[in-house]
Amino acid sequence: MADIQGQVKETIARLQQPIDNLQTLLSLLAAPLDNFGILPPQFRKYNTDPLPPNSVNVRKHISPIQCALLEHILPVWDTALRDNKPSATLLVKQYFCPDPFVNARPVSGDISLKAYETILTGRLGHDGIRFLESLAREYPMDRLWTAVFEGTTSALEKDQHLAVKDLTWEDCVRDVISVPAKVANAVGSAGRGLDIPPVLENGMYLNGVCRRVEVLVEKLSQRPARSEFVPSVSYLITKLVNVGAFPPSPPTTRSQPSFWQINLPVIRQRLHSISQPEPYTLAWRKLILSIPSSLTLRSVLASLFASLNSVEPALNASARGRAQVKSEALLLSGALGDLTEDEDQLWETATNLMLGRDWEESYARIFVCWIAGPGGTNSKALRAFLELVVDAWSVSDHIKHSLLSRHRYLTSLFLLTASYLPSDDLQAVVFSPLFMQGIGTYISHLDTSVRRCGMLTAEVIAQRTDKKLAFGDWEGDDSGKPWCRQMRELIKAKDAEADLNVLGGSETAEGTTSIEGDTSSEALASTEPPINPAKATFVTPETGYDSDDSLTGYASPPSSRSASPTPSELEEIEKDPTLNVGIKKVLRPVYLAQLGDLIRGTGQKLGGDEPQEVDKIEMALNCGEELIRKKREYGTELVENAVNLVYGFLALHDNFDLPGFDEKRQGAMNALVACAPRRAAPALIEEFFKNQYSIDQRHVALNALAVGARELASLPVPPSQVPKEKTSFPSKMMPEPLHRRYLAASQANTTLLPLMVEDLSRKAIDRGKEATEDKVPEIVRERRLKINKAPTITEVKSSSSDAISRLRLGNVPQVKNTTFTEVAAEFFIGPLINRFWLFLRDEQAREERTSQREGRQKYYSAGTGLLLHPLVLSQFLRTLAILVNAAQNAPEWLAVLAPDSLELAVTIGTRPISRAESEDDAEDPQAEREGKEAAVLTAALELALIVLDGCIEVDGGKSLGLEHTSLLLGSGEWAGAVFARLEKGLRVEGGGGLHEAKLQRAAAGVLLKVDELTSRWKRSMIDTR
Structure with missing residues (x-):
């Protein structure tokens, strides 16, 4: 057993050390995957050193392997893995997000759980963000829940106590919910070159999590005996409340998530399509009632109420309007069940929201219809609710200080609730001291519209209890009279008795279509056949030939010479494997020491099959800057090789007329100074003062120091701009593209610094001019008389953003970038x-x-090239x-x-x-020149x-x-x-x-x-x- 564990530890240790070649790396990656049973078939040939069966433990060994891949393998080998055929990046992805072919296996779920933990606890980079994007698509919350509570990979784990699984689930939820914030912090601290994937944006990501909660509830509804797992979903709901997934009002921007806006269309469709919706409704009710905190429950219910579809107009008494109200009330019943006093926490929270917030009259109709229950038979709940409404409606401060919309909402609640109750139940209201006091306060109100709310309530309650009371004067269009007439018409019938058949299936189909379009747009995009664009066709006019004779070509005898090959044909000939037999291809360097060998060479005579020096230099120039910047925060490799690379790149000559030689060499030198300033800058300065370099090489060194310093100081680097000078010789001797190329190459190293210094000098002079203008009374007076401009949006300073990032990331170590x-x-x-x-x-x-010497024996320090x-x-x-x-x-x-x-x-x-x-x-002391x-x-x-x-x-x-x-x-x-x-x-x-x-x-x-x-x-x- 010790030998087996030793083999696994040796594999992990080798992944943490530098690896010689790609074949060795592929062999190390394939062995553990084959042991897990998730090795893709196309990579089985690389499993040359397999591990003993069941020797790799997911919970014990996968995290060190994932850390080694993120910290040691991907920063070095990502390009080589991507260039391999087939792409070996799939092997690395299997360690974080196994492919769909093995998604259902328990080991895949365990690997995805560990992947979230590993990626989010370390320093988040481009590779980690890419894996998180794949995990969000292929391993959503319901799949992770299955991995924690139902996925088992061994007999020992089947006996795990439920409390251990709950702890694992809590850690998983914290990791998953924190993904958008940590990705945003990582992208913000990384600066340019890194964007947030749309799937990981806050709104879209959390909406995806909310959508999978509904799938999880539907799964639990099919197994009611597994009710012990309901608290786990309740914990997820609590975390979603904390991150703002339950907004108190419908979201207006795409970046704001909304749990109910995503799930209500699906819930409505399921309630209409399931033959027996009771288990599904019971699952939602158990989930809502299991929320431990009353504040959390209040946020959930407030967001649910705000996400309901309101009826327009609010007092629409038509059959269709009443059916819409009943449909929304049935939706509340499907999500929360019937509202009764037996559930104290739900009753108190719901009624407080109904009476404490300002809603429209259409919401009053939905609330009362929901409380009344099917057919309006829940008289007990209606009586209890009417008492609460009377208390709120009769408060003196409310009558005196509330807005008209608040008065109409509470009056609607009062009258609608009373319309469902018989006359005997309303007798207590008539003789209530609070009600009588409220009527008196309403009648004495100075606002006629508010006063009529009290008068209408008094008349309606009197009529329903066989009392005689008539204020009269209800005709007309002033002082809220139309609203009072609409309210009287509305309470003549009950919304709970409406016929839903008048709605038909249009609304349900619409809701289903919209949610399916939102959640499965990517699947639809992948299954739809690609539509080829129509080809352009040229139609010849029926009138015949219409061109001018001067534009007509003429026949010429065919040339005996063969046509010259095009550039694409030359590239194909160069890549033809039959013409390059035995010649080795220059491998792309993955370590900086290999890059140094390419540009400096070994000095030995090349063999017949060895790549030529030009190929090595071209490869070094093509990948030099990218590799140097990639190694900036990767250990001490850059520090150890920076001086060697400075010597190599500075001494390069364009002996082979390589395309883009100057730009690529300058980019590599700039990267060296910016990424390793403590080693590269002193070495470059030391080399600059040696007389072995040409003027062009000295300009490269000076440009690197200047551009690298400004990059370290976070200052903008202006692009090199070649002045448009008219030259006779290049334009007459060469085509325009070659003219531009050689003209730009000849001045690339000499124009950058003058432009930058000229810009700095201009700014310095302008600041002095502004300071001098403040001393001139006329200019100061003119400035004061001008209208000040409105403040513009200012960028948050990096210090504050870094502080916020550190607070959000907790104790995650962040690499401190060197400042100039x-x-x-x-x-x-x-x-x-x-x-x-x-x-x-x-x-x-x-x-x-x-x-004292004569002629050429005399030394001049200001000679050409010095x-x-x-x-x-x-x-x-x-x-x-x-x-x-x-x-x-x-x-x-x-x-x-x-x-x-x-x-x-x-x-x-x-x-x-x-x-x-x-x-x-001394020769011409009288000359008038400097x-x-x-x-x-x-x-x-x-x-x-x-x-x-x-x-x-x-x-x-x-x-x-x-x-x-x-x-x-x-x-x-x-x-x-x-x-x-x-x-x-x-x-x-x-x-x-x-x-x-x-x-x-x-x-x-x-x-x-x-x-x-x-x-x-x-x-x-x-x-x-």
Whole structure:
């Protein structure tokens, strides 16, 4: 026995460890399913290592296997399982939701019970939501009830005590009812890329649960001896009340569930179709009366009353109107039985609802008809109810302060109840002090319509007890007289004596059709044959040929050359197995180490049947970003392989002209920085300052840092937009699709950062403009005179939504996502600035050592392709500006990040970083031009502008103005000098046109920000004593 258990534990342990290949995984998955007897036939060939019979226990072993599948197998092997033929995802699904072929087996019910528990206790992801969707469709509440109370898989479990089953059922109900809330929380915390399936939406899901309750009640009605199971269904009803499935009024939105709105049409149809409805009615009555809480019972009855079909008009005295009232009363009798005083809790709750809430007069007719019973023979209940009505109708506060609708409702209850009683039973009412006092209060009421309610009641009761009382003046259309006449006409006959045959079968059929359409729409959709769309046909006019002669083609001799193959034909030829004999296919990587091997290679010579390097690189690019993001919250695998992947992707070259190479590589690099910032960002910064990379590769690194940082900071990343420039050579030499492709590829890595920095600079300048406008009296007065706009809908902040999610999820551990403010200083901005200063020192020292040499022996640090080249340096400054802006809320912002970044911008903008700049200035000292490149100068000023704007936003510029005064004033002098020279017509290298406008705007923006800071803190910056 120990060896058998050891084999099962070994199988579970192997599922929790990394698996080498797909065949091994399929063998491990097939063995337990075959032991359960639910292994699909098409997968029996994979059961190469079967387990001994009856060695796997569902209650003991299925939960660890399910956890291993959710936490270890699916995050790694989902794509490989899906690509397998036949799809091996069916094997995994069998562990959570066995297919319909084995649905009726007891082991399938036990597996579904454990699946709810396993999925909802862990962290809910895409796979768990997919399994919950299947469980909701294939294992509804009545199937789960059967699994708990009637499904047994062993002789030992047959002897289980009922209390143990009740505990299991309570856990099952809690799990099933909590599915919509937990799915919504999981989708809300996951952000983009995950949607709630329609079946799991709150309204539709709970309506489905409510619908299966009726099926369960119908099943219990066929076995009245099993009444000990009624409390289990009562517990389910209580939970549905707690989640709002019994609304006090009919729902108006699709997201709100309603138990009775779903089930009343089915109950009505069953009462009409069953030859002996007494067992079905008794089952519903036992269920309602078994509800332990009076508050729960009140919610159930209030929702039931509100879901009844009202009669329009309310006082319709026609035969059809009376039949409709009787039909609804019989529906109440079918669901609750006859209302008598013997059932104290039901009587008190129902009568309190009838007298305590405001209903229409049609509901008064239904209530009285229900209390009267079949044929109006329940005189005892009617007398007791009439006493309660008289008490409520005669209250002085009600008569003085209630609305007219309330007066008419209670008057209707009074008169309708009295119409069912003989004269002797009404004698007590006539001599009741409360009744006499109420009549007097009504007659003295100032509102004529209310006064006539009391007068009508007095006349009708007097006539039915052979007394003489006539107020007269009932003709006319004013002061509620028409309503009084309709009420007199109504009480001439009894609704309980109406003939239901006048309704026919139309309404019943309508209700049945509607509910069947709601509950089985998917089944109908699956059984209906698909309708093929009609093919378009072209009809030739009878008038004959009507085209212009110039549009007529002409016959040409056939070409001797064969037609060129189309792209689809080329793909088919490439996939032809007879042409690729012996060549191995590149397997899709499931681990990050395998992804690293694909992009870095082994350096060994490939064999004849080994896949080529181009195939490996293409596979790595196609699945790189997806695999990296999938491993973000999966253990430490990403942390261990992040640096290796950074080296591999950054060093890639497009030697094979692969389609989408730049976009896919950039996406993988962005994912690395966003998903593993503590490892990927420092490694990327270290590689950036090495001279072995090209300008394109350096741009990829800078883009990854910027985009990854903004993603960590939950900031929007603008899409790359290629300007529509007219070029003569590509459009003349290539077709338009290829033109667009190569033009976009050549500029994909250089346009993203300028667009983002330009957007940030514009926002910073606009904020300064708004602050300046507040100081102009005319603008302030104009704003105050304008009508304020209505408040718009605002998004709930992530902090509050996270708190609500934590409260709802209880103790479920949630993975904490890294924010950019946590890693900005230590892993992004700090290493980037410090490494730049070290690199600049080394480069200037190298230039100094070779300054005495001539020609090519002299080293220039700003040469083509090097980091200090203006093209790369400007991108570096833009990246730093984006990082600084994203880190504005970091705790190190005011003390470290802002002053260090501003110092770097001022230094690069004012001092030469290479001997080439100094030599150019020395050769022509009188030249009216700026030594700095326009791109570098613009980027430095934009960085300074973003830093200054951030300081104003955080603390009004206090820290920068008081603790770094010289740096602030130096920034102002630098920007003023640049702006003044531009105003004088100074030429800037690489400037002109749009670049010159950007430079001038950035310089002006820095000047305004510095002026705003100095004017605010000038008294503290300079001692005037």
